[in-house]
Amino acid sequence: MGIVEQGKFNTLAEDPKPAMFLPLLKMPSTQTFLVLRLDRDPGQLAPAIENALRNLDAGMPFYLYSWVKVMDFAFFAPRLATLALGVMGTIGALLSITGIFGLAAYSVSKRKRELGIRMAVGAQWKEVLQVALGRAFKLLAFGSSAGLLLGILASRVLASIAYLATPRDPLVLTGTVLAMLFLGLVATCVPAQRALSIDPAILLREE
Secondary structure (H helix, E strand, C coil), rough: EEEEECCCCCCCCCCCCEEECCCCCCCCCCCCCCCCCCCCCHHHHHHHHHHHHHHCCCCCCCCCCCHHHHHHHHHHHHHHHHHHHHHHHHHHHHHHHHHHHHHHHHHHHHCHHHHHHHHHCCCHHHHHHHHHHHHHHHHHHHHHHHHHHHCCCCCCCHHHHCCCCCCCCCHHHHHHCCCCCHHHHHHHHHHHHHHHCCCCCHHHCCC
16 A cells, blocks of 8 residues: 555546555456656557566557557547637637627717717817717627626636636736727727718718
8 A cells, every 4th residue: 555646536627636556456456557657769668568468468458558648638628628618719709899890880870970070170089989989898898897707707617627727817817808808999990990080071061
């Protein structure tokens, strides 16, 4: 019997747990694992290991796995989950940009006359943007706040899916909010340019 260091034995996302090895005669099992630490390429010693096991019992089934292959198998589910979350996040970001752009463009198109009058009486560009894109910015701020709150609530679930992700990671949460604000500003660039390029004289002649 031997007590070893704490480790992860079921999943990569679990907390390290204490472990204890028991003699094989006291804990019979149909499976036995032999772990070898090598200072050279495992592929070079695989034939020698196979011959040694065959000499012990020619009919004994066994499988040889390198540490890299075992870790690839362990990382398969977290990598797949991270990829799926990344794809869903990208789709959500594209939908958000499309919605903010559509709302801002619609607001500018419906308030052209009002914007033209404001510019004709000497309104500054900051005031014009506030009138034209105020609703879009409010929606962006509300969506970012709601997304931050939902992200905090779902952080434990995400941490159990994505490897090395910690609940309420300030770097991840801050980066996500800043990224959404940046995407929102990019989505409002074209409507903002349209609002600032309105010529009051041409607009009044058209009216």
